[in-house]
Amino acid sequence: MAISEQTFKHVDYLWDDEKADALGDDQVALLLYRSNILGADLRITNYGGGNTSCKTIEKDPLTKKETEVMWIKGSGGDIGTLKRSGLAGLYMDKLLSLKNVYRGLEFEDEMVALFNHCIYDLDSKAPSIDTPLHAFLPFKHIDHLHPDAAIAIAASKDGEKITKELFDGEIAWVPWQRPGFDLALKLDKALKENPGIRGIMLGGHGLFTWGDTSYECYINSLEVIDKASQYLEDNYGKKRPVFGGQKIQSVDSGKRKDQAAKIAPHLRGLASSFNRMVGHFTDDERVLEFINSNDLDKLAPLGTSCPDHFLRTKIRPLVLDIPADQDLNDISSIKSYLEEEFKKYREYYTQYYEDHKRHNSPAIRDSNPVIILWPGVGMFSYAKNKQTARVASEFYINAINVMKGAEAISEYVSLPLQEAFDIEYWLLEEAKLQRMPKEKPLSRKIAFVTGGAGGIGKAIADRLAGEGACVFITDINKDNLDQAVGTYDRDTGAGALMDVTKMEDIEKAFKETILKFGGVDIIVNCAGLAISKPIDQTSEKDWDILQDVLVKGQFAVSKAGVSILRAQNTGGDIVNIASKNALVSGPNNVGYGTAKAAQVHMSRLLAAELGPDKIRVNVVNPDAVIEGSKIWEGAWAQGRAKAYGIKVEELPAFYAKRTIMNEIISVDDIANGVFAFVGGDLSKSTGNILNVDGGVAAAFVR
Structure with a gap:
């Protein structure tokens, strides 16, 4: 009989008997199910944090005899999204035999390579450093989690005493030690010295709980976390105000976002001095409570405690000393201050590295801050992609929760800097980083695509996203925009309604881009329309809308960008999407062709002006992109067919036959042209025109 979800106040009870029963007695499937629902609640464990396992009886493929196998989350995985391919399956008898060859703390790292000799499932993910911690505990199902509430106790000065009293001796305490083989032996020892316990608290680190079944393990974990959470809640504000009370007042929500959008590009540029970074901003109430408090100056420099936290956030944040209501319309007033603060942070981090490095430590990594706190406004985070930046932000919120809890019940204690360094620059951690997939060409870049909800614009956005970019698309059609944005995950794509003829729309869309991703690197002016009429039928309204959308729109978006x-x-x-018509004089096309020619020459002018800023401006000239292109819907196609004396349905073949290559042009061909300019191979090319038209001799530029 399942426990009612109302039983738990501080965690989500997500076990569904029907779903679990459908898995039958498949213990590995139940492990994955348990892992996923645990990982769905960030109060239970953070992204990529913790580990889960189960032990089963399998048939050895060589001896055909039954043998015990442990299934455990592999290195670098995330329990919330864990699949069978992310597990490592290892022989238990071989894992236990490793005790016979362990040579002591000095030789910890050599044990990891020996895990490979214990692999049962040949499709296993690389076993993680946590493997022996699970193997040496004699339970069928084990959870190793990083709940904020548990770590708050584990990272407090009186953590051991609180753990013993709160859980009536049912949770043992093991002092801080870096994860590894020796820590696994200490867990084994703690269990033997405390028979009948239901879990182990790791000082400064996290929690181990277990059960005979997947469900019992799940319930045990929830009960322990919920009890720890309630204990913290009962003590908030009891000893002293949370974080020592409020020191400053936040500006209102709208002003916070305005301030963040104004300063973020400057922060991103400074944070990208070593390598380009993608940003994330949050003014979450938990962040504001911390950064506006009297204790900010005391706690922020201490750094985080849990290894999973500081591996993603760096050991400490950069705190800005700028009034929340500072006038940022003239950013020059604080530009030199920001540059100096980043310089100081880089010097601090370099000194931290020099003071604690070992003879075999990996080379120093990027010395820029990952987390930047602006009291009264919010928190910025910077990393190689949006997901990593967002997760770093979530981890620092976890750290805030830990500091809040620890200070409420005792006193927060961070890891000694040498311990922190030894984990950050651990050779095994470095090996994990080296195993990461190679970054895509547009990883770390942010693209802003106008007219991006369909046709050529959507194809461009898709190609850029496929090459690793974050994409922000704009369009004037809400239904099309919503549908297009829905094709991306939250860390890849976003969008906004925008009329390119309205500067207020443009500024708002760029502001949303900055708040979502931190800035912009690639601007694609693709929004457009087409009107095909002879001069005597071209109205002033026709002329004005073509000039407004194509010429003024390109100018306004480029200026803001x-x-x-x-x-x-x-x-x-x-990159400006113009047209073959910018170069070739065709019939019944005076309004459209003139506007397109203006787009091309504006591109040349901007290329000449912006070159010293390393901003490249190039043009892609499509021709006759009919299939999937929005401009061919309705009157334009009819107008072009009339101009050439053919039927609308004959247009694709007609245009293909007049090209040198006899090719029909697709929206993907135009997207490929855009990528050619921005993909990195043409990084020293600007002011160019790339015709993607199958070869139209009259459009040859030279």
Whole structure:
């Protein structure tokens, strides 16, 4: 009989008997199910944090005899998204035999390589450093989690005493030690010295719980975490105000976002001095409570405690000393301050590395801050991609929760810097980093695509996203926009309604881009429309809308985008989607062709002006992109067919036959042209025109 979800106040009870029963007696499937629902609640464990396992009886493929196998989350995985391919399956008897060859703390790292000799499932993920911690505990199902509430106790000065009293001796305490083989032996020892316990608290680190079945293990974990959470809640504000009370007042929500959007490109540029970074901003109430408090100056420099936290956030954040209501319309007033603060942080981090490095430590990594706190406004985080930046932010919120809890019940204690360094620059951690997949060409870049909800624009956005970019698309059609944005995950794509003829729309869309991703690197002016009429039928309204959308729109978007690119000071790309009609004189096309010619020459002018800023401006000229292109819907196609004396359905073949290559052009061909300019191979090319038209001799530029 399942426990009612109302039983738990501070964690989500997500076990579904029907789903679990459908898995039958498949213990590995139940392990995955338990892992996924545990990982779905960030109060239970953070992204990529913790580990879960189960032990089963399998048939040895060589001896055909039954043997015990442990299934455990592999290195670098995340329990919330764990699949069978992310597990390592290892022989238990071989894992236990490793005790016979262990040579002591000095030789910890050599044990990891020996895990490979214990593999049962040949499709296993690389076993993690936590493997022996689970193997040496004689339970069928084990959870190793990083709940904020448990770590708050584990990272407090009186953590051991609190653990013993709160759980009536049912949770043992093992002092802080870096994860590894020796810590596994200490867990084994703690269990033997405390028979009948239901879990072990790791000082400064996390929690181990277990059970005979997957469900019992799940319930045990929830009960322990819920009890720890309630204990913290009962003590908030009891000894002293939370974080020593409020020191400053936040500006209102709208002002916070305005301030963040104004300063973020400058922060991103400075944070990208070593390698380009993608950003994330949050003004979560938990963040504001911390950064506006009297204890900020005391706690922020101490750094985080749990290894999973500081591996993603660095040991400490950069705290800005800028009034929350500072006038940022003239950013020059604080530009030198920001540059100096980043310089100081890099010097601090370099000194931290020099003071604690070992003879065989990996080379120093990027010395820029990952987490930047602006009291009264919010928190910025920077990393190689949006997901990593967002997760770093979530981890620092976890750290805030830990500090809040620890200070409420005792006193927060961070890891000694040498211990922190030894984990951050652990050779095994370095090996994990080296195993990471190679980054895609546009990883770390943010693309802003106008007219991106369909046709050519969507194809461009898709190609850039497929090459690793974050994409922000704009369009004037809400239904199309919603549908297009829905094709991306939250860390890849976003969008906003925008009319390119309205500067307020443009500024709002760029602001949303900055708040979502931190800035912009690639601007693609693709929004457009087409009107095909002879001059005597071209109205002033026709002329004006073509000039407004194609020419003014490209100008306005480029102008707004350039201010962001210059603030970042990392260069960038503007790619303008023009047309073969910009170069070739065709019938019944005076309004459209003139506007397209203006787009092309504006691109040349901007290329000449923006080159010193390392901002490249190039043009892709499509022709006759009919299938999937929005401009061919309705009157335009009819107008072009009439101009050439053919039927609308004959247009694709007609255009293909007039090209040198006799090719029909697709939206993907145009997207490929854009990628050619921004993918990195043409990084020293600007002011160019790339015709993607199958070869139209009259459109040859030279």
